[in-house]
Amino acid sequence: MRWQQLSPTGAMPAGCAAHSAAAVGKHVYVFGGMTATGALDTMYRYHTEKQHWTLLKFDTRLPPGRLDHCMCIIPWPVTSAEKDSESVTWNCEAEEGDSNDKVTQRGDLHEECQADTLLCFVFGGMNTEGDIYDDCIVTVVD
Numbered sequence: 001m002r003w004q005q006l007s008p009t010g011a012m013p014a015g016c017a018a019h020s021a022a023a024v025g026k027h028v029y030v031f032g033g034m035t036a037t038g039a040l041d042t043m044y045r046y047h048t049e050k051q052h053w054t055l056l057k058f059d060t061r062l063p064p065g066r067l068d069h070c071m072c073i074i075p076w077p078v079t080s081a082e083k084d085s086e087s088v089t090w091n092c093e094a095e096e097g098d099s100n101d102k103v104t105q106r107g108d109l110h111e112e113c114q115a116d117t118l119l120c121f122v123f124g125g126m127n128t129e130g131d132i133y134d135d136c137i138v139t140v141v142d
Helices: none
Strands: 020-024 027-031 043-047 052-055 070-081 088-090 103-106 111-123 136-140
Touching (some): 020 070, 027 070, 027 111
Antiparallel strands (some): 020 027, 043 052, 070 111, 103 111, 111 136
């Protein structure tokens, strides 16, 4: 084994410290950390095969910038109605072992599909003033 310098494309994050990263499939997600100007609230996705960075954009307010936090990304079963593609219901009663199954059920009015979505959990951390966060924040990263 040997180390080598990569030449990725896309919106590469600035150099930072105290960030978190999690790998899922062909992607590595990087969130938060700090630069010389302060704590970061950004999330990037790196495609390992294409060697391409993407800055992820979110529709909701971002959590406060943080460092020294932990992060994980897990598959979570959801049920969505095919008739209304905007409708998604969290399936909190999914049994263990069902997360990789895709189930289609036909109903009278619409069709439902159960599949996994990727949820990113960020726990704790702190800001650059030393205030410690006791929160758990979640977002979809599919």
